[in-house]
Amino acid sequence: MTATIRLMAISSVALLLMAGSPAQAVPMSCTSATTYTLSDAANSACFSGNDTNQIDASFSLFGMTGWVLSDKNDGRDGDGVIEFLTAPTNGDKSGTWAINTLAGLSDIVITLKAGNGFGAFLLDLTVADPLSGTWESGKDLSHASIYYNGQPTKVPEPSTLALIGLGLLGLGMARRRAHK
Numbered sequence: 001m002t003a004t005i006r007l008m009a010i011s012s013v014a015l016l017l018m019a020g021s022p023a024q025a026v027p028m029s030c031t032s033a034t035t036y037t038l039s040d041a042a043n044s045a046c047f048s049g050n051d052t053n054q055i056d057a058s059f060s061l062f063g064m065t066g067w068v069l070s071d072k073n074d075g076r077d078g079d080g081v082i083e084f085l086t087a088p089t090n091g092d093k094s095g096t097w098a099i100n101t102l103a104g105l106s107d108i109v110i111t112l113k114a115g116n117g118f119g120a121f122l123l124d125l126t127v128a129d130p131l132s133g134t135w136e137s138g139k140d141l142s143h144a145s146i147y148y149n150g151q152p153t154k155v156p157e158p159s160t161l162a163l164i165g166l167g168l169l170g171l172g173m174a175r176r177r178a179h180k
Helices: 002-020 158-179
Strands: 028-031 035-038 041-048 067-072 084-086 094-099 107-114 117-123 132-137 141-149
Touching: 028 041, 028 117, 035 041, 035 107, 035 117, 094 107, 107 132
Parallel strands: none
Antiparallel strands: 028 035, 035 132, 041 117, 067 141, 084 094, 094 132, 107 117, 107 141
16 A cells, blocks of 8 residues: 555656656748748747838737837847857858847747748747757748736836835945934
């Protein structure tokens, strides 16, 4: 009887450990005029045309509107909330990518533009490292872009934190003086 209970306990722990482990994403692909693939994507879609001419606040992508261009690998386009650390290289057909932050967002898309179309990939934030991965294109890459949906979490600047600290210190000193 105790052996059966031990076996059930061990099985339960094993199931809990497997359920709590991070998801292993397989590369997502889409095909229009060319095939695009991105690792660590939860969903993908292919379109004809140019992403930077089409994707805006009213463009529906993965059932959502309100997309904002954050960065483009070949220019200073975007608001810079999320930026490429390792950008796909224009003219290549494969390589690696890395971004600097998730900025507290849950809906982030990387697009790959080549030929007469582009692939859009919704990042899978459940993987072990959602900030980097690999990409492929059937044609030479024209450019890659990052879009996000939602309100990013803003991290206070160091100078702002210093001012808050000085203000709290001043309040503490004033309170101490008032009690003396």
